Amino acid sequence: xxxxxxxxxxxxxxxxxxxxxxxxxxxxxxxxxxxxxxxxxxxxxxxxxxxxxxxxxxxxxxxxxxxxxxxxxxxxxxxxxxxxxxxxxxxxxxxxxxxxxxxxxxxxxxxxx
Amino acid sequence: xxxxxxxxxxxxxxxxxxxxxxxxxxxxxxxxxxxxxxxxxxxxxxxxxxxxxxxxxxxxxxxxxxxxxxxxxxxxxxxxxxxxxxxxxxxxxxxxxxxxxxxxxxxxxxx
Numbered sequence: 001x002x003x004x005x006x007x008x009x010x011x012x013x014x015x016x017x018x019x020x021x022x023x024x025x026x027x028x029x030x031x032x033x034x035x036x037x038x039x040x041x042x043x044x045x046x047x048x049x050x051x052x053x054x055x056x057x058x059x060x061x062x063x064x065x066x067x068x069x070x071x072x073x074x075x076x077x078x079x080x081x082x083x084x085x086x087x088x089x090x091x092x093x094x095x096x097x098x099x100x101x102x103x104x105x106x107x108x109x110x111x112x113x
Numbered sequence: 114x115x116x117x118x119x120x121x122x123x124x125x126x127x128x129x130x131x132x133x134x135x136x137x138x139x140x141x142x143x144x145x146x147x148x149x150x151x152x153x154x155x156x157x158x159x160x161x162x163x164x165x166x167x168x169x170x171x172x173x174x175x176x177x178x179x180x181x182x183x184x185x186x187x188x189x190x191x192x193x194x195x196x197x198x199x200x201x202x203x204x205x206x207x208x209x210x211x212x213x214x215x216x217x218x219x220x221x222x223x224x
Contacts, residue, residue, distance in 0.1 A: 031210055040122065042201060042216035043156070050210045058211065090155060094212070101146060101158035102203070102212055 003027070006091050006105040013112050019078040021108050023091030029103075030096040032074035034058075034066065036087040037107070043090065049074055081112045116140075117204050119215030126192045127223050134218040136185040136202035145178055145185045148201045150217070156201055194222050 007022035025032065031050050035043040035058075045058030047066040055066050063085060067075045074093075078085055088109050092102040116139040126132050136145065144163045148156035160169055162178035162185060169176045175188040185202055199217040206213075 031212075033212060035214070040216065042119070043203075043214035045211065045213055048211060056209075056211070059213070092156075092212075101161060102148075102156075103158070104155040107155055 004091055004093055004103050004105040006089075006108050008108050009106060011108055011110045013078075013081050013110065015082060015112055017078075017081050017112075019081050019110070019112075021076040021078075021089055021091075021110070023074045023076070023093075023105055024072050025074075025093040025103070026072065027093070027095070027103075028071065029093035030071070031094040031100075031102075032068065033092040033094075033102065034064075034074065034076045035090045035092065036060070037090055038087050046076065083112050086110060086112045117202060117213045117215040119202055119218060121218055122216060124218050124220045125223065126196075126220060128192055128194065130192055131188065131190045132192065132220070133186055133188045134200055134202075136187075136204075136215050138183045138204045141182050141207050142204040143182075143207045144205050145182075146203045146205075146212075147176055147185075147187055148203060148214075149198050150201065151198045154198075159200075189220075192220075192222055194224060196220055197222050 004025045033048040034046045049055045049068045065077045090107045091105040094100045094102045146161045147159040150156045167178040173190045199219045201217045203214045
């Protein structure tokens with residue numbers, strides 16, 4: 001079974017802190033994604049990566065950056081956390097190209113106070 | 114950029130009834146996927162449609178991809194309490210790897 005693991009299930013950070021959310025997949029998938037999920041808004045794509053060291057902006061990249069130094073790991077960085085970044089963050093991976101399903105991690109509930 | 118819209122946002126269904134949720138994209142898609150998220154869980158893949166006009170069935174669930182590859186629907190017959198959750202469609206653009214989700218349809222079932 002594919003496993004996508006997010007480093008924390010719950011996280012509380014202070015405004016202005018730099019926050020790292022880590023995601024690891026164990027199936028040699030090429031594509032990795034970061035989404036945030038808010039009530040009524042569904043899953044909004046923040047960033048995605050289709051290869052090591054490659055990254056593409058999604059629909060809402062402002063205030064975030066990402067890092068993919070190794071194929072299995074995709075990190076989401078909040079440079080200076082703000083309260084409007086309080087959300088559920090979901091990482092996903094898919095095998096390759098356009099036509100494969102995405103596997104999701106359990107999510108990280110981030111609260112910025 | 115590519116936008117995926119989904120309606121209705123909420124669907125309250127009497128157990129045993131049928132319902133349909135619809136998905137529309139602003140651009141042509143290379144494929145469309147459907148996911149289900151149970152309360153407290155994460156999205157889980159249900160199915161993928163690739164061909165224009167494609168129809169696929171999974172037991173009581175029927176999925177359809179439009180002829181123009183810009184819209185899709187999920188029809189559930191004889192709704193059961195196990196169908197409770199949020200159903201998302203997600204589209205991949207023709208020219209990129211971006212997987213964009215709709216806002217989801219949250220289904221509740223009255224016994």
